[in-house]
Amino acid sequence: MVRHRHMVCAACRRRKSKCDGGSPRCSACVAANSPCQYDKAPSVAYVRTLQKRIEELESRAAASTSMPVSSSLVEPTPADLDDQPISLNAGGHVSYHNSTSAIHETPVEEPMQDQSYTGSLSVTNEPNAAEIRRALVLDAATQKTVESLHLEASLAHARIPKEVAENLMRLHWCWLHPSFLFVYRPAFTRHMSLLNQQAAPYCTVTLIKVLYAHSCRFLRDPDTVWSSDNHGETFRQVVDRLTSEAKVALAMETLNQPCIPTIQALLQQSAREIACGNSSAAWLYSGMAFRMAIDLGIHVSPDILQSHTSSFSPEDIEIRKRLFWSLYAWDKNMSLYLGRMPNFLLGADTMSRDFLDDFSEQEPWTPFYWGVPEASGLPAYPPVPGQVISCFKSLCTLCRILARIMLELYSFPTTTNDKSVAQASNAKNISFLSIKDAIDTWWSNLPPSLRILTSELPSLSPPPHITSLNLMYNTTLILLHRPRVGGNPQSVSSAVRQSWEICRNATTSIYKILNFCHNCSVPTGNIPRDKLASSF
Template identity: 40%
Template sequence: MMTGGQYYSQFLLVVLCAHASRFGEGRLGEHLISRARLLLGTEILKPSSIPTVQALLQLSARELAFGQISQAWLYSGMAFRMVSDLGLHHSGGQIQSLGQLTTEDLEIRKRLSLLEPLVSTLGGCPLSRISLSIAPPTFTVDDFAEHELWSPHHGESVNLSNLKPGEYPAMKAHAITCFENYCKLAVIINDIMLRLYSRTSNAETDQTLKDIKNRLNQWREFSPKHLKYDPENLPEISPPPQILTQNMLYYTTVILLHRPYYSAPAHRLECRTSSDYLEKLLLLLEKTFGCTRMTYIMAYCIYTGATVMVQDVKLGDLEAATKMQTFLRALEQGITSCPLVQRSIDILTNSLKSDSSNTDLSGAGALSTSENLTFGHFLPAFPYCDPLVDYGNMANSSTMNVDSFSLLDCFPEYHMENAVGDWFWPP
């Protein structure tokens, strides 16, 4: 920035500040985002550049958190087009063979190319194919960013931790390995969405789903030890949020893989177990940092875990009811920094209200699990549907208005309800 180098632009700086300001107080963010949109008009008239791609992706993430889904797609679409213009979609070996690029150039291009499937998948727009390799990187890793010590900010107006100043022990950020591991998981999530949640996908073979399950298991097994946290043996203080969130996203992915076969007991158990683990991780997050400054990924993980609990709450499961309160409390706290969360809350609360007259929280007279599941009451896998619809009494998913997410099937359970999912056998 001081030298006006090729990787700096005023547009990128303003977007980064605008995106970060949503975690603070006041109206600074509104002024910054207005400024960023004005600068965008000038930037798109210039040749494609890496700073513009980075700014557009950040702008897309910010719009998504605020529920501006169409705008988020618009910005990310422009970014992906520029990625292609710049040749960043080629594999690392092809880029490296260009020769005239410095180590810094190669590293920046590698990270940006890895970011494309991550943003696409988390934005609800799975790629039809992903050409990049998810093998371990061969480029130089930025050791400073990887080993930089991190602790939550404490200031006069903003505190990013529930702990007192000095109580949080500075921990390594592991920013690079965390990012690379995120991108590898995004490729698996992308395949799950294409195979199970795409309206245009064909029926998948058991072998295909077994392969995805094996890849997910291997991802977890070979994830760096410093990024893995066991929900049954958590520390007293949370690691940096990006690390804890990655663990939450893993269990969310397990749910996404199994929920289309929710009617089968083995798959239902996998979903419930993962939801239980999500709640444990969420409690650690809430205890250390609170949930008032929530990212979109956090919000979606919480929503996914909560959807699994709804039927058990209606069956009178007191433990599930307690966990549901944890999920809803976290989502309520996150509305300020991530307004899109309101849709998730509406879906969950409307579903819990439906059939409330049949719900006995004491457990007496509750329907058996098998009897209740025959009602076919499922919640949308993605909280992008019309919040005015009563999801608890949804009998026909074809009436849903899924807006710009029409390519996603939010209710795969309806056409897989009689499938037993023999591709999965519990250990």
């Protein structure tokens, strides 16, 4: 075996493991069954770019010695703004390594190339944004009409009948998808047909199996739709098989190059584990998703990414934005449910919540039941606009407020002397007033169609993602005011009495909303477990 002296392959460098320099593949990559590639030496042009950058920094450092101290407060130059922790790996894909990293390489700027849509990808370009929006919405409508055909490519991998696969996928799009938008449906559907061609960047067999296994929990009486005599295995065996195969595939994929479908599968598996009461497993799966997302630079604003690479189409940008906020919202829900500090925080200040594909906003939503015999006795549910996008955007804003509550009101000072405790208490009082204004503004700006007023309950329960949003709002109110109550409702302080009243009213609202859903055509069993548990 030919060996490269003092060389480390890209995979071993990423894993920070020892590399023997073997060719064509090192022994570590052979054992891990992963691609092995030795990065080429930097080009002369790249070296010259670095030399020029060093000269610029040296000249600015020399000039700064003759300036007053206040000069450090001037606005950054364009060169500063371009100094972002973005790298391109050996495959030309975006990755995230800060300048302190031993493997950080600033990509050489390249001229932007034409994409599948004409013009700039920036949403600030209104005419182009409108054109992109029309194209994305049209594609979403088109992909929905051919979803059943594309589904056939997954049947051989999941080993379930087409009718079962179709119904499981319908359960997913109805009950699971609208709350967090983990998966971008048009791209997922389109690439599902490519599963057998090994060229499906937004759909993998692992993701398919996770979705099917997760949707199975909505069948309350599988025997009504499944016969072990006809299929050779019981429905429980099908669920266990899909879950086991998905977990094994996820374990293998976490060792390979990160990709968006793997992140989505990890999030889905985390949601399934939390629904089944396996909180530790859910925490671990979500943590891997967060770190893989940062590795891919999902938290970096598309405007910054486009200055470094021209490989992203408008659909790619839309998917990355949605996935970022899915990760952000799921992190806050997990933290709320488990009583832990949030982890996924980078990028929230710069990532846009302007989603161009709003097809699901006005798409009719109706509850879909399969394997639920009692559903036949429920009253007819008239189709209503799903309002999926506006609900999700409101959830993201609320999660930003929730993150502030956790970090600013429930964190502890690093030191415990009297002065630090007093300073922390004063800072928390200031934060409380600021957060209170933020949540009041959020509620006043919430569209009336997304509000559930317990004094004016509708005749039918809204879709579960809207119900969950209102549960989250009332839970956030309780978390905000609970530290001020301190378990003393008889305090003479008017501020404490007001906080106690707000907590009591929010708790009453949660009870009324859940009781209302239980008695209507959308049962509470289809509301995510973390939303229910964290409401109390």
